[in-house]
Amino acid sequence: MPEGHTLHRLALLHRERFVGAAVRVSSPQGRFAEGAALIDGRVLTGSEAHGKHLLHHYESGVTVHIHLGLYGKFYDSALPMAAPVGQVRMRMIGAGERGESGFGTDLRGPNACEILTPPEVEALTDRLGADPLRADADPEQPLRRIRRSRRPIGALLMDQAVIAGVGNVYRAEVLFRHGISPYRPGSGVSAEEWGAIWADLVELMPVGVATGLMHVVRPEHDHGEPSYAPDRPRTYVYRRAGAACRVCGATVVHAVLEGRNLFWCPNCQPG
Known part of the structure; x- marks a missing residue:
């Protein structure tokens, strides 16, 4: 989607x-x-x-x-x-x-x-949550819902009533970029961590608007194994199950969370 x-x-x-x-x-x-x-x-x-x-x-x-x-x-x-x-x-x-x-x-x-x-x-x-691509978005709105919830943050980021516009790629990649396990309860995500996640989405998603592509890998890690598809930029973990993490070399793993495919590095995202 x-x-x-x-x-x-x-x-x-x-x-x-x-x-x-x-x-x-x-x-x-x-x-x-x-x-x-x-x-x-x-x-x-x-x-x-x-x-x-x-x-x-x-x-x-x-x-x-x-x-x-x-x-x-x-x-x-x-x-x-x-x-x-x-x-x-x-x-x-x-x-x-x-x-x-x-x-x-x-x-x-x-x-x-x-x-x-x-x-x-x-x-x-x-009915929709705050959209990081809209100038009128209030990041405090999703934070309040996240901090009250025991659902995994990986599920909350995909809930369009919590935050609008984030899908499977941005979900997987922004959690990796901040070293947060997708299974950590929302109540366990601090205000400072959420602020960093939101700021990252505000920076990353406009690149997708401008280019039509999701660029999520930092320049120092943008090498080695090619992307999961020839017409896509590299990702850290999305669709890389079984491959070596671009940062630590551990094996990227896969699971299904609330009906959606989930990818993460258990070493870089412990918990």
Whole structure:
């Protein structure tokens, strides 16, 4: 599932390409046909992300809420766009559809693509924790929940009601970078440790927005065994079960925590 930086990157791209002008919106698949009819030809006034949720705000006051889930993806195209291919939930076409300028995008396979009213948007964002990529985020909000909980910090970091936008990669890597076992209870994480984790996320995640890639390994450790995939930067522990830790040489281990794969170094992250 895409992590928060992917949604913020999309929000930025859509601000640049679509916001401030009327957009043509359709649903070739048909599942978003009623929603598309409400916004087709309307001015898109804003595009933002909160955690793993993308929000398109229209002049009429309604918002399109998109959650990509495991399989959702936007497929961008210069104009004119070709005929839709596959199950396109939503097609957006910006200014210049009759000329060589302008852009369009097809959304396929999202978990959610729906119209929300302002109260529904407020209810959605109220359910989400602080997002390290948002300027209005309050790191004290997740700290209060973490310090009251006996759940493992590795689980709390994945709970979108505690902190929004962190997924499996950032979870594994930020805990490694701070030497914290993913099984340590939230109540055992000090305010100072949480402050360092938050500051690290605030520094790391914008790099993902800018580059589209999660760069998490410090320069002095960015060598040796290649990444788990050819098109990904190196990681410390994520998807490296059985390999040698890049820092201490111990064997990286794997487990499943609350249904999600977990990776850590038992030597660098004791407890």
